[in-house]
Amino acid sequence: MPQAISIKLFLSEAGDLAQFAGRFFRQCFRPPYEVAEFIRQCFVIGYRSLGLVSLTTFIMGLVLTMQLRPSMVAYGVASQIPAIVGIAIVREIGPVITALIFAGKIGSSIGAELGSMKVTEQIDAMEVSGTNPFRYLVVTRILAATLMLPVLVMLGDAIALYGAYLGVNIRGITSFNLFWSQVFDNLSFSDVLPAFIKSYFFGFAVGTVGCYKGYSSRKGTEGVGRSANSAVVVSSVVIFIIDLLTVQIADAMGLN
C-alpha cells in the first residue's frame, strides 16, 4: 500500500510543520529577543532580494501589458489597459510573483543554511553553548521573512506598474499622469488590503517551510540538498493554497 504510506507520510509531515509553527509562536513572544540577528536577517532576506524581485516584477508588468493589448484593442477598450493591468498587478500578480521568487531565493537558502548547520551538528553545539538555537536561527528568520515580504510586494507592485506604464507607451501614448490616475481611479481599498495582508501569510509560509525543512534535515550533505529543494516546492504550493484561501475569505467578507 504505497498510497497509504505516502498519505501517512504527508499527514505526519503536515503535523510536524504545524507543531513547528506552534513552537515558533511560543518562542516568538518570549524574551530574550535576538534583535541584532533579526535585523541582519531582515537585511539578508529583504534587501538582498530586492534586485531579483524588481527585475521579475518589472518584466511581469511590461509583458502583461503587451500581452493584454491586442485583445483590449480588439474589444475597443485600449484605454482601459492601465485600469486592468493595475488591478491585476495589485490584487494578484504582484503578491504571488514576488512570493514565488521569494520562495525560490529565500526558502532554498534558509533550507540549505539550516540543513547544513543541522547535519554538521552546529545546532547541537549551539544548544550546548547555552544559546537557544530555535530562537536565534528560526524565529529571527521566520519573522524577517514575514515582515519583509509585504515590503517587497509593495515595491514590486510599484515597479510592475512602472513596467506596465512603459508597456502601454510602447504602442500607444499615455501620459504619466493619465496612467496613474487611471490606475488609482480603478483601485479601491478592497483591492489593496487583502493583497497586502495575504503577503504576510506568504512570507510566513516561506520562512516557516524553509526553516522546518532545514531544521529537520538529516542524512548528511545529501539531505541538505533535498531539504533546500523541498523547501522551495512546498512553500510554493503553500503560497498558492494560501492565495486560494485568501480569495475565498475576502469574497466571504465582501471585500472582493
Added chain:
Amino acid sequence: MAKRTSDNIRLGTFVLAGLLVLVLLLYMIGKNEHLFGATYMLKARFFNARGLVKGNNVRFSGIQVGTVRKITIEENTQIEIVMSIDRKMRQVIRKDAVVAIGTDGLVGDKVVDITPVSLTSRLAQEGDTLITRASANLTNMLDTLDQSSRDIAVVAAELKITAQRINRSAIWRLLDDSTVPEDVKATLFNIRKASSRVSGIAGKLDEMVNDVQNGQGAAGTILKDSLFASNIRLAGDKIYSASETADSLVVLLKNVADNVHNGVVEKNGPVHALLYDTTIAQKLNISLDNIQKGTDGFNQSMEALKHNFLLRGYFRKQEKKKISK
C-alpha cells in the same frame, strides 16, 4: 561594525520605501474615494436608485467632487442618498442645484450628477437636501425610439405609395415632358397675339356701337327709325295672318291626304285596284296596247281619208289657213 551600520541603513531605506509605496497607494485610493480631507454631507431623494451603490462618484458639472456615502430606503418609497462632498465645493454648490443619477459612459458605473441652476440661490449647507430630477432612462429612450421608428416606417410606406402614384400620374408626365415649356411658351405667345387682336376688335366694336348710337348704317336705321319699326310691326301682323291662313290650308291639305290614303288603303276602291291589283294592271296594259293598235289603225284611216278625194279639198283649205296665219 561599519558594515553592519551601512547594512542597517540600506535595510531601513528598503523598508521605508516599501511602506512609502503602501502609504502612497492607500492615500491615492483614499483621495479618490474622498476619505481624507474635509468634506460635508448633502442629501438627495430619489424614487429609483437605478443601481447606484455606496462609493459611486458624485460630479458637479462633470467634475469629481465627492462620493456616495450612504443609501437608505425611506418610508418604503423613496431612496435617500447621502453624498460626502469636498468642503471646497461649499462655495459653489447652491441650494437649487439639481441632482440626477447618470451613467459614466454608455454602460459604465452609475454617477450622481449635480447641475447648477442659478447664481442667486443660497449656498447649500451641511445636511441640505437638494432637488432631484429623474434623468433620461436608457430603457425609456429605447422604447420611445422604437415607437418613433415604427411610426416612421408607416409614414415611409405611405410616402412610397404616394410617390409611386405621382410617378404614374398625368401631372408627373406633364411635368417630366421636356417639350411642355416650349409649348407653354408658344401658347403664351399666341395668347398675347390673340389678346392684341382682341383689343383691336374691341376698338372697332366701340366704333360700330358709336355709329349705331348715332343712327348710321343698317343696324342704326333699324334701331333708330320709328317708321321702319311700324312697318316691321305691320309686316309681322301680316305674317301672322298669313300663317293662320296657312294653318287652315294645312288642315284642308291633311283632309285631302287622308282621303287619298283611304282610297289607297280601301281594297274595293278604284285607286287601290289601280295600284295593288295585278290583273287589272295586266288588263290595263292589254287595253292600252289595244288602244295603241286602235290609234295606229285610226291614224292610217285618217291618212287614207286625207288622200280621199272627198275630203282632200277640206284639208287643203286647212293648210292654207295655217300658212296665212
